[in-house]
Amino acid sequence: MEPNTLYSVRMRASAGARHLSGAERIVPAVRVDETVNELVSRALEKGCRPDRLTVAVDALGPRPVWKLTSLDVVTLDVPDIPGSRLAASRILERAGVTGDAAKIAINLLANGPSASGGTMRGAMILDAVTGERLETDRERGVRASRFDWSDEASVKIISALSDAGLTHFRTREALALATKVSHAPGIVAELCWSDDPDYTAGYVSSPAMGYVRFPFLKQKGDKHGGRAFFVRHDGFQREVFIKYLQEEPVLVAYIGRCSRPTDPDEFLGRIR
Ligand code: WAQ
Ligand code: MG
Numbered sequence: 001m002e003p004n005t006l007y008s009v010r011m012r013a014s015a016g017a018r019h020l021s022g023a024e025r026i027v028p029a030v031r032v033d034e035t036v037n038e039l040v041s042r043a044l045e046k047g048c049r050p051d052r053l054t055v056a057v058d059a060l061g062p063r064p065v066w067k068l069t070s071l072d073v074v075t076l077d078v079p080d081i082p083g084s085r086l087a088a089s090r091i092l093e094r095a096g097v098t099g100d101a102a103k104i105a106i107n108l109l110a111n112g113p114s115a116s117g118g119t120m121r122g123a124m125i126l127d128a129v130t131g132e133r134l135e136t137d138r139e140r141g142v143r144a145s146r147f148d149w150s151d152e153a154s155v156k157i158i159s160a161l162s163d164a165g166l167t168h169f170r171t172r173e174a175l176a177l178a179t180k181v182s183h184a185p186g187i188v189a190e191l192c193w194s195d196d197p198d199y200t201a202g203y204v205s206s207p208a209m210g211y212v213r214f215p216f217l218k219q220k221g222d223k224h225g226g227r228a229f230f231v232r233h234d235g236f237q238r239e240v241f242i243k244y245l246q247e248e249p250v251l252v253a254y255i256g257r258c259s260r261p262t263d264p265d266e267f268l269g270r271i272r
Helices: 029-045 081-095 099-111 151-163 169-182 238-247 264-271
Strands: 006-015 018-028 052-059 066-069 073-075 124-127 147-149 187-193 202-206 210-214 226-231 250-254
Touching: 006 029, 018 029, 018 147, 029 052, 066 169, 081 099, 081 187, 081 202, 081 210, 081 264, 099 124, 099 187, 099 226, 147 151, 147 169, 151 169, 151 250, 169 187, 169 202, 169 210, 169 250
Parallel strands: 066 250, 073 210, 124 226, 147 250
Antiparallel strands: 006 018, 006 052, 187 202, 187 226, 202 210
């Protein structure tokens, strides 16, 4: 592994106790400056003004950086929310999540998964068999950190996603996150939809099936959303899993396939 001079740059904006936005990058030393500026501008662009904006810059040091290939992306053309949630549940079952665990996760995301019934900053960890919640902090959840697209892969994925009709930055960021998560020790699958009331799309992903999007996993105007990481029932090591998600640096350096919207039954037939 070549010695690296990479830095993790993380931004977080809040108003009072409320989290407004966050983003992070992994960049070489020479790009730290412009990246800090870019993330600060982004935090200030948002409609609501933060009263605290934190940027952390950390050298990654001598640890190796994992170079991963992004998950294959497909969008399933399901026009309604109940149909999308049902198809998402079927796909989770194919990935090794029980119907019960999938249902628990969908209900939690739909109703606000935090202990107080609001959204979480991070993700829930759910036993893929029982649906039991395993994260230590149910208010905050666990956050995946230290991942980014490499410069080259970033250019390529923007073009590949755009060819598949996908141009929103959220898709690109969620794909990098899901790619890192799909390599976590003990992961079975992930379910996500945004807590942004204007963003109705979400996805299920797994190492074998890739990143499967749904344009409508929730109603427009609904402020509930979140993430569930489903993990192996047998021999799951929570500390190892969390340490990987939070600390191991990952660059998504190669891109997977990005397909045009597909009929859900055809997709389910194909992955059988
Ligand atoms: N690690 C773990 N969980 C996170 C992280 C993280 N780094 N960031 C966000 N979350 C959780 C948290 O509970 C948020 O409330 C929830 O996920 C949603 O976060 O078009 O935009 O940033 O293919 O609002 C999915 C579909 C978009 C994208 C997801 O998520 C597409 C999105 P958001
Ligand atoms: Mg959000």
